[in-house]
Amino acid sequence: MTPDLIGGLESPDYASHDRAAHEPYTLVFTGEVKRELDELLTRYPTKMAALLPALWILQRERGWVSEEGMVEVAELLELTPAYVKGVVTFYTMYHQHPVGKYFIQVCTTSPCGICGAEDVVKAFLRHTNTGELGLTSPDGRFTVIEVECLGACGFATPVMVNEEFIESVTPEKVPDLLARLA
Amino acid sequence: MGYPHEPHQRETTVLSRYFGDAEARSLDGWKKRGGYKALEKALGMAPADIVNIVKESGLRGRGGAGFPTGMKWSFMKPGDGKPHYLCCNADESEPGTFKDRELMRWTPHALVEGCAIGAYAIGAETAYVYIRGEFTEPLYWMEQAVKEAYAAGIIGKNAMGSGKRIDVHVHKGAGAYICGEETALMNSLEGRRGNPRIKPPFPAVSGVFGMPTTINNVETLIAAAPILMKGADWYKKMSLSNPKSTGTKLYSVCGNVYRPGTYEVVMGFPFKEFLYDLCGGPLHGRKFKAVIPGGASVPIQTMEEAEATLMDYEGFVAHGSMLGSGGVIVIDDGQSMVSVIARIARFFAHESCAQCTQCREGTAWTTKIMERIRDGQGTMEDLDTLLDIADQMTGKTICVLSDSCAVPVVSGIQKFRSEFEGLIQGRRFHPVVAAVA
Ligand SMILES: Cc1cc2nc3c(=O)[nH]c(=O)nc-3n(C[C@H](O)[C@H](O)[C@H](O)COP(=O)(O)O)c2cc1C
Ligand code: FES
Numbered sequence: 001m002t003p004d005l006i007g008g009l010e011s012p013d014y015a016s017h018d019r020a021a022h023e024p025y026t027l028v029f030t031g032e033v034k035r036e037l038d039e040l041l042t043r044y045p046t047k048m049a050a051l052l053p054a055l056w057i058l059q060r061e062r063g064w065v066s067e068e069g070m071v072e073v074a075e076l077l078e079l080t081p082a083y084v085k086g087v088v089t090f091y092t093m094y095h096q097h098p099v100g101k102y103f104i105q106v107c108t109t110s111p112c113g114i115c116g117a118e119d120v121v122k123a124f125l126r127h128t129n130t131g132e133l134g135l136t137s138p139d140g141r142f143t144v145i146e147v148e149c150l151g152a153c154g155f156a157t158p159v160m161v162n163e164e165f166i167e168s169v170t171p172e173k174v175p176d177l178l179a180r181l182a
Numbered sequence: 183m184g185y186p187h188e189p190h191q192r193e194t195t196v197l198s199r200y201f202g203d204a205e206a207r208s209l210d211g212w213k214k215r216g217g218y219k220a221l222e223k224a225l226g227m228a229p230a231d232i233v234n235i236v237k238e239s240g241l242r243g244r245g246g247a248g249f250p251t252g253m254k255w256s257f258m259k260p261g262d263g264k265p266h267y268l269c270c271n272a273d274e275s276e277p278g279t280f281k282d283r284e285l286m287r288w289t290p291h292a293l294v295e296g297c298a299i300g301a302y303a304i305g306a307e308t309a310y311v312y313i314r315g316e317f318t319e320p321l322y323w324m325e326q327a328v329k330e331a332y333a334a335g336i337i338g339k340n341a342m343g344s345g346k347r348i349d350v351h352v353h354k355g356a357g358a359y360i361c362g363e364e365t366a367l368m369n370s371l372e373g374r375r376g377n378p379r380i381k382p383p384f385p386a387v388s389g390v391f392g393m394p395t396t397i398n399n400v401e402t403l404i405a406a407a408p409i410l411m412k413g414a415d416w417y418k419k420m421s422l423s424n425p426k427s428t429g430t431k432l433y434s435v436c437g438n439v440y441r442p443g444t445y446e447v448v449m450g451f452p453f454k455e456f457l458y459d460l461c462g463g464p465l466h467g468r469k470f471k472a473v474i475p476g477g478a479s480v481p482i483q484t485m486e487e488a489e490a491t492l493m494d495y496e497g498f499v500a501h502g503s504m505l506g507s508g509g510v511i512v513i514d515d516g517q518s519m520v521s522v523i524a525r526i527a528r529f530f531a532h533e534s535c536a537q538c539t540q541c542r543e544g545t546a547w548t549t550k551i552m553e554r555i556r557d558g559q560g561t562m563e564d565l566d567t568l569l570d571i572a573d574q575m576t577g578k579t580i581c582v583l584s585d586s587c588a589v590p591v592v593s594g595i596q597k598f599r600s601e602f603e604g605l606i607q608g609r610r611f612h613p614v615v616a617a618v619a
C-alpha cells in the first residue's frame with residue numbers, strides 16, 4: 001500500500017522511548033485523551049469492553065504498554081492491574097517493552113514462505129543492523145520481527161512498519177524502503 | 183474481480199465489482215453505485231421477512247463453516263426483552279485468506295450496510311465489527327464509513343428515519359488468530375483474553391455480554407444487500423452444480439501462481455479452469471503440485487483432486503478437502519511439502535490459546551517432529567507418532583484450532599508420503615528445476 005492511501009494515519013512517536021522507560025510516569029488519560037476514552041465507553045454495556053481500545057490508546061501515546069500504564073487503565077476501567085496484565089500478555093500487538101522507532105513485522109507464514117519471505121527477513125536484518133529477530137538496532141531505530149499471516153497473502157511479502165502496511169516487498173526493495181524511513 | 187488484475191470475463195462480480203474503484207469508498211460514491219437502497223428497503227420490511235428471504239436464497243456462512251445464514255438469524259428470538267447483538271467477524275487471519283480485507287478497504291459502506299441489515303433482521307440495536315489489529319487500512323476506511331453513515335443519519339438512533347436504532351461500532355483486535363473463532367471473538371470484545379468458550383450455550387442464547395448474539399463473516403453480511411434487492415431466486419440461480427450451494431463466492435488466491443488476487447465466481451465453477459485460466463496457471467516453467475483450497479486448516483488436495491473439483495461446499499468435500507474460507511494456497515514443484523506443512527504446524531502452535539492440553543501440547547509436539555523431519559533428522563516412527571498425535575488432537579478440544587493443525591499433517595502424510603520418506607531416508611529435498619522456456 002502506498003503511504004498516501006492512508007493519509008491521516010499517524011504513526012506513534014517512538015522517539016522518546018528510551019527516555020520514557022526511565023522517567024517518572026505521567027498520566028495518559030487526561031484532557032482530550034480522557035474524552036476519547038469516555039466516548040469509547042458509551043459504545044459498550046460494560047467498562048471492561050473498553051479495555052482493548054484503552055490499551056491501544058495507551059500504546060499510541062507512549063509507544064508501548066508499561067506496568068504503570070496498565071495500572072492507570074485498570075483504575076479507569078475498575079479492573080485489577082493483574083487482570084489487565086493477563087489480557088495484555090495474551091495479544092501479540094501490545095509492546096510490553098519499548099521498541100525501535102520503526103517496528104518492522106515481516107510475514108513468514110507458509111503462503112508468504114513459499115514466495116520467498118525468508119529472504120525478505122534476512123534483507124531487513126542485514127540492512128537495519130539489528131542482526132537478530134526481536135532485537136533493536138544499536139541506534140534505537142529498528143526492531144524486526146517475524147509475524148504470522150497478515151491477511152494479505154496475495155501480495156507476498158507484506159510488511160508492516162508501525163501502522164503502515166506495505167505490500168509485495170522483495171529483498172531488492174528493502175534498502176529503498178528503509179531509506180525512505182530515514 | 184481478479185483484483186489487483188483486470189476482471190476475467192468468466193467471473194461474476196456481485197460483491198467485488200468495485201474493487202480498485204476508490205470513489206466507491208465514500209458515502210456519495212457508494213450511493214451513486216446504488217448503496218443503501220437495500221437498507222432502506224429492509225427497514226420497510228418486517229424482520230422475519232428479511233430472515234425468510236435470506237433463508238430462501240440459500241446463503242451460507244462465508245467464514246469457514248458454511249452454516250445457513252437465514253437459519254442462524256432465525257435462532258434470534260424476537261421479543262425476549264433482552265438486548266440482541268450482531269458481531270461481524272473481520273478477524274481474517276486464516277493463512278491464505280485476504281478477501282475480507284479487499285471488501286473492507288474498497289467497499290467499506292457495503293459492510294456498514296450489511297451490518298445494519300443484519301442487525302435489524304435479528305432485532306439488534308448494536309453491531310460490532312471486530313477487525314484484526316494488523317488491518318490498518320481496512321480499519322481506517324471502515325472508521326471513515328461509519329463516521330459518514332452516522333453523520334448522514336443512515337445509522338444511529340433513527341436509522342434512515344425509520345425510528346429504529348442501529349449502532350455500528352468498529353472494534354480493533356490486538357493480534358490473535360484465535361479471536362476469529364466466534365466465542366473467542368466475543369470474549370475478546372468483552373475485554374478478556376481471547377479464549378474460546380465451551381458450547382452450549384450457543385451464541386444465540388448467551389453470546390457477547392451474556393446476551394443473544396449472531397456472528398457473521400464480512401462476506402456473508404455484505405451478500406445480504408444484493409439478495410434483498412434482487413431476490414432469493416436470482417441468488418439461488420447462481421449455482422452450477424449442487425443446489426445446496428448458491429450465489430457467488432470470493433476466493434483469495436496466493437502462493438506459487440501467476441496471478442494471485444481475489445476472484446469471484448458462482449458456486450460450482452470448475453476449479454481446473456479457475457486455476458489455469460483465471461489465475462493464469464503456474465509460474466514460468468513450473469508445475470502445480472498441490473492446492474490448499476480453503477485456508478491452512480483444510481486438507482491438502484493433490485492436483486488430480488483439485489482438477490476434478492467443482493467449487494462449492496459439496497464439491498471440495500467430494501474431492502478430499504473443504505471450501506473453508508476460500509483462501510486458495512497454490513504450491514508448485516519447487517516446494518517441499520514437508521517444509522510447507524511444518525510451517526503451517528508452527529503457525530498453529532504459535533496461535534494456540536493453550537487452554538486445552540491436546541492443542542497446547544499437540545501443536546508444539548507436531549511442529550517439533552515436522553521440523554525434525556524437514557531438517558533430515560526424522561525417523562520412520564515419527565510418521566506414526568504424528569498420526570497418533572493428530573488423532574489425539576481431533577474432536578477433543580473446546581474449539582477446532584487443534585483439529586486444524588492435525589488436518590494438513592494427516593492429509594500431507596497420506597497424499598505426499600514419499601516426500602516425508604525421502605527426507606527420512608537421508609535424501610535432501612531437491613526442487614524440480616524450472617524448465618527453460
Ligand atoms: C480457529 C478459528 C478461526 C476462525 N477465524 C475466522 C475468521 O478469521 N473469520 C471468520 O469469518 N470466521 C472465522 N472462523 C469461523 C467462526 O468461528 C464463525 O464460524 C464464523 O465467523 C461465522 O460466520 P458465518 O456464518 O457468516 O460464516 C474461525 C473459526 C475457528 C475455529
Ligand atoms: S501468509 Fe503472509 S500474509 Fe498471509
